[in-house]
Amino acid sequence: MNFHKKGSLKGIVTIPGDKSISHRAVMFGALAKGTTEVTNFLQGADCLSTIRCFKQLGIEIQNDASSDSVVIHGKGLHGLTKPSELLDVGNSGTTMRLISGILSGQTFAVSLNGDSSIQKRPMGRIITPLAMMDADIVSLGEKGCAPLSINSSGERTNKLKGIHYHSPVASAQIKSCVLLAGMYADSETSVTEPSLSRNHTELMLTQFGAKITSQGSTATILPNPNLVGQKINVPGDISSAAYFIAAGLIVPNSELVIKNVGINPTRDGILRVCQQMGAKITLENVIDNGGEPVADLVVKYSELQGVEIGGDIIPTLIDEIPIIAILACAAKGQTVIKDAAELKVKESNRIDVMVNNLSRMGADITATEDGMIINGGKILHGTTIESLADHRIAMSFAIASLIAEDDMIIREAECVDISYPNFYSDLDNLCR
Ligand code: S3P
Numbered sequence: 001m002n003f004h005k006k007g008s009l010k011g012i013v014t015i016p017g018d019k020s021i022s023h024r025a026v027m028f029g030a031l032a033k034g035t036t037e038v039t040n041f042l043q044g045a046d047c048l049s050t051i052r053c054f055k056q057l058g059i060e061i062q063n064d065a066s067s068d069s070v071v072i073h074g075k076g077l078h079g080l081t082k083p084s085e086l087l088d089v090g091n092s093g094t095t096m097r098l099i100s101g102i103l104s105g106q107t108f109a110v111s112l113n114g115d116s117s118i119q120k121r122p123m124g125r126i127i128t129p130l131a132m133m134d135a136d137i138v139s140l141g142e143k144g145c146a147p148l149s150i151n152s153s154g155e156r157t158n159k160l161k162g163i164h165y166h167s168p169v170a171s172a173q174i175k176s177c178v179l180l181a182g183m184y185a186d187s188e189t190s191v192t193e194p195s196l197s198r199n200h201t202e203l204m205l206t207q208f209g210a211k212i213t214s215q216g217s218t219a220t221i222l223p224n225p226n227l228v229g230q231k232i233n234v235p236g237d238i239s240s241a242a243y244f245i246a247a248g249l250i251v252p253n254s255e256l257v258i259k260n261v262g263i264n265p266t267r268d269g270i271l272r273v274c275q276q277m278g279a280k281i282t283l284e285n286v287i288d289n290g291g292e293p294v295a296d297l298v299v300k301y302s303e304l305q306g307v308e309i310g311g312d313i314i315p316t317l318i319d320e321i322p323i324i325a326i327l328a329c330a331a332k333g334q335t336v337i338k339d340a341a342e343l344k345v346k347e348s349n350r351i352d353v354m355v356n357n358l359s360r361m362g363a364d365i366t367a368t369e370d371g372m373i374i375n376g377g378k379i380l381h382g383t384t385i386e387s388l389a390d391h392r393i394a395m396s397f398a399i400a401s402l403i404a405e406d407d408m409i410i411r412e413a414e415c416v417d418i419s420y421p422n423f424y425s426d427l428d429n430l431c432r
Pocket residue numbers: 019020021094170171172173174176197198318319342
């Protein structure tokens with residue numbers, strides 16, 4: 001797809017539903033008794049993979065894509081049934097890791113697989129704690145990757161074992177996987193992470209009726225909850241909003257309003273970093289949306305300064321680091337991003353992909369073991385971008401194209417369908 005420099009961004013954009021929250025609404029709705037009604041559901045390919053998997057597990061789900069509303073007819077904690085075929089999670093790491101925790105507590109055998117990117121992403125990180133819980137889960141792929149097979153040695157009759165897992169990485173997918181398996185355990189299950197990752201599972205499962213306590217970076221769940229269907233209005237995804245925040249900040253004379261953005265403190269690191277960089281962003285209409293705070297953001301073009309980012313803030317902006325790298329190129333001075341080695345095991349190796357593509361555009365950027373160093377202020381030139389079908393890479397370079405000197409091509413640009421199907425038209429509507 002072709003991209004070229006554009007004038008200022010003006011107007012209003014309403015951000016589609018949060019990917020993490022949309023996945024969880026379907027999963028928890030399936031395990032609850034009664035009906036769960038979800039509004040502002042994200043119609044991205046990843047969330048549709050979750051719907052498809054739960055339909056295969058015997059759950060009736062109606063998805064009205066014209067109104068972004070989904071109705072899930074849950075069957076309770078023990079209501080899933082054996083699928084007739086392998087479950088295909090597509091490109092979705094969240095689906096694979098969270099569903100594995102749920103499936104480990106079922107009696108039936110089931111196999112899971114996904115696309116070529118999923119088959120390279122580490123699953124040992126969930127197999128290890130699940131095996132400690134006495135789950136029967138094995139990797140059939142290379143280096144502990146998908147395909148995965150659960151309960152292949154025969155029907156499970158006993159409960160899982162409650163554990164206290166000390167996760168080596170801050171990851172909401174690992175934490176959620178273990179907590180979900182903990183619902184099928186014989187005693188309480190805790191997860192402690194090095195820093196607190198996004199807490200949507202803890203918030204939403206509590207709303208459904210589970211008993212979860214959180215203290216610092218430790219979450220604990222009691223087994224065998226009685227989950228009851230809920231009404232969930234999904235806030236807009238701050239990870240999707242991040243592209244427009246960046247566009248507004250770096251394209252001269254821009255001023256835009258980004259409506260309905262989830263600003264949960266475990267997700268709002270991008271706002272804190274932008275403020276540190278000198279960004280003019282104000283929050284309006286802040287409301288509580290069922291435990292998940294939401295706001296409208298007013299973003300104005302700003303002269304940005306480089307920053308140093310590392311430590312506990314990293315899990316709160318992990319998916320925004322590619323677009324932060326673009327901001328850093330437009331800023332004056334040096335930006336150092338560290339403690340972000342997790343970027344290497346996302347939909348692509350996001351350190352390598354950002355450094356390779358931005359270097360070819362003329363940026364001064366160096367990869368490090370756990371992040372990157374960027375000396376901002378260099379003129380960016382157009383080139384052909386290899387997105388490696390990673391949605392966050394494609395969207396980041398679509399924003400970079402707004403300030404690049406020459407035309408650009410982004411390969412496999414249609415991969416934005418994973419998390420933001422209307423991204424390019426929403427961007428076009430803002431550009432003057
Ligand atoms: C997610 C958690 C994060 C994030 C991913 C969605 C989730 O992954 O990168 O896009 O919904 O739990 P990790 O838990 O692997 O950090």
